[in-house]
Amino acid sequence: MPDPDLRGAVAAARRIAARAALRADEQDRDDGFPAEDLADLAEAGLLAAPVPAEEGGAGLGQEPRAADLAEVLRLVGSGSLALGRLYEGHVNALQLVARFAAPVERRALCAEARAGHLFGVWNTEPAEGGLVLGADGRLTGAKTFASGAGHVTRALVTARPPGRTEPLMLVVALEPGTRADLAEWRAQGMRASATGTVDLTGLSPLAQLGGPDDYHRQPHFSGGAWRFAAVQLGGLEAVFEAWRGHLARTGRGDDPHQLARLGEGAIALEGARLFVTRAAALVAEDALPADRIVAFVNLTRLAVERAGLEVLGLAQRSVGLQSFLHGHPLERLARDLATYLRQPAPDRALTGAAATILSAEGPVADLWHPEAC
Structure with missing residues (x-):
């Protein structure tokens, strides 16, 4: 091979x-x-x-x-x-x-x-x-x-x-x-x-x-979650592209409400991308305390989930009933993403990350920078 x-x-x-x-x-x-x-x-x-x-x-x-x-x-x-x-x-x-x-x-x-x-x-x-x-x-x-x-x-x-x-x-x-x-x-x-x-x-x-x-063993057990978040990000992009393509094909892009939804979706998508990129780097560098790496990756998990759910809701509202019909480009993509976003213990991931942030010394702006530790 x-x-x-x-x-x-x-x-x-x-x-x-x-x-x-x-x-x-x-x-x-x-x-x-x-x-x-x-x-x-x-x-x-x-x-x-x-x-x-x-x-x-x-x-x-x-x-x-x-x-x-x-x-x-x-x-x-x-x-x-x-x-x-x-x-x-x-x-x-x-x-x-x-x-x-x-x-x-x-x-x-x-x-x-x-x-x-x-x-x-x-x-x-x-x-x-x-x-x-x-x-x-x-x-x-x-x-x-x-x-x-x-x-x-x-x-x-x-x-x-x-x-x-x-x-x-x-x-x-x-x-x-x-x-x-x-x-x-x-x-x-x-x-x-x-x-x-x-x-x-x-x-x-x-x-x-x-x-x-x-x-x-931490941080690699929980920290490895950035990888499935990266896959989810790809699925989120595919949903966004199917939505964007629908608006272009149907000539509905002149509607200011449609443009507003698309803009909100772009913000969510790019926020998820930034989280994934940073989480991958923090795990690879392995220069922070394990609990901080895990906390950031857990935040990344939830940021990608939130972005995915937001983009799904905006896209389906924008496209309407067609997005739920078999054969429409958005229909299967939305089902796959909604299913894959359901990862275990999201509440524990959120509260665990928050507890790490609360107990850390120094300003929050320094938490994810190894040179500040």
């Missing part, structure tokens, strides 16, 4: 996003999946790009500068939020491999990414019990809300060993089309993300990454 340099990765993401946007409506069904788009990612080297340079990849997201990864995630999300969700999970898994895997396992797993395997991170568990690693080295249990179920071939999962409450990070190998149950994924949007339950009972892990509870 070709391994693009970082500038090549951004250009490849732009091309793939354009093709993904043309296919997305066809994939919008309960059994949909962006298989062709993922094949494009592999062929362009984007599945290999997050692999560290010393392991044969492009180091996308590993370098101190996060702008390239933020741009790739935004572009992929603008073409298809389902594809963006899957690619963000792949990137997340490879970053955890790079950070926590022992050298031998790191080399082997990076080689598999370069060979075209799709990685994912699955940590949500059914209410009746979580995934357990038995004394015999085999897993018992399942993961739920696992995106890419039946398609991810290298899954990073959390599991508890006997007598321990802190989970371990494990990588398991899966055969395509096996162990996945998508019956309950009847969502309004993100239908092509193949999100479901995966039964991992009987499998033995390929590798363990790090030690107990390293998965939750």
